[in-house]
Amino acid sequence: xxxxxxxxxxxxxxxxSSAWAAAPKSTPALLEKGKTSYAxxxxxxxxxxxxxxxxxxxxxxxxxxxFKSGQFKKGxxxxxIFNTISTGLPGSTMVAFAGLPEEERWALTYYVLSFQPxxxxxxxxxxxxxxxxxx
Ligand code: HEC
Numbered sequence: 001x002x003x004x005x006x007x008x009x010x011x012x013x014x015x016x017s018s019a020w021a022a023a024p025k026s027t028p029a030l031l032e033k034g035k036t037s038y039a040x041x042x043x044x045x046x047x048x049x050x051x052x053x054x055x056x057x058x059x060x061x062x063x064x065x066x067f068k069s070g071q072f073k074k075g076x077x078x079x080x081i082f083n084t085i086s087t088g089l090p091g092s093t094m095v096a097f098a099g100l101p102e103e104e105r106w107a108l109t110y111y112v113l114s115f116q117p118x119x120x121x122x123x124x125x126x127x128x129x130x131x132x133x134x135x
Contacts, residue, residue: 023078024103026110034111037104041097042112050115062092067115076116081109 024030038046047054050067057064070076074084085105088096097105 023082023109024106026078030103030107031110031114033104034107034109034114037100037108038111041100042108045093050112060093064094067112068117070116076113078106078109078113081112082106085109085112 043054045054045057045060045064046052046067047057047064052058052064052066054064065072072080072084073089074080082105084094085097085100085108087098088094097108100108
């Protein structure tokens with residue numbers, strides 16, 4: 001019985017330490033961090049309002065993604081956006097930002113998603129399901 005308990009604890013620790021295997025929660029602090037990083041790393045192309053018409057972005061072909069459209073080649077789930085930021089889009093000026101700390105990439109992920117209009121009509125089917133009540 002005790003061994004089982006120890007085993008469970010170890011497992012929980014192991015899972016817990018495979019940091020960011022799952023998306024962390026979006027918090028105001030994380031979003032704020034994303035905003036700062038976005039201004040530094042992304043704004044020139046994606047623009048202040050996320051429409052892809054940044055000072056550099058407007059001259060690019062293909063154009064940077066319009067984040068407000070909610071249309072993403074590689075998917076709009078947080079994990080998918082995170083992957084895009086980490087690996088980039090081959091064949092475009094969207095390079096990989098793997099050099100940024102993971103937490104910063106998650107912060108950017110949520111900041112990017114924050115440009116989308118509130119869900120409702122036209123919300124994507126593959127968007128994560130709303131949390132099912134409180135525990
Ligand atoms: C040098 C210009 C440039 C910079 C800087 C840049 N991007 Fe992009 N980004 C692009 C372009 C161009 C595309 C569209 C590429 C395509 O359509 O294949 C794109 C696409 C994307 C997409 C959409 C991917 C999809 O699945 O459709 C995301 C998300 C994204 N960028 C996030 C970021 C973030 C976050 C940063 C800052 C860390 C950033 N980009 C910096 C040019 C840039």
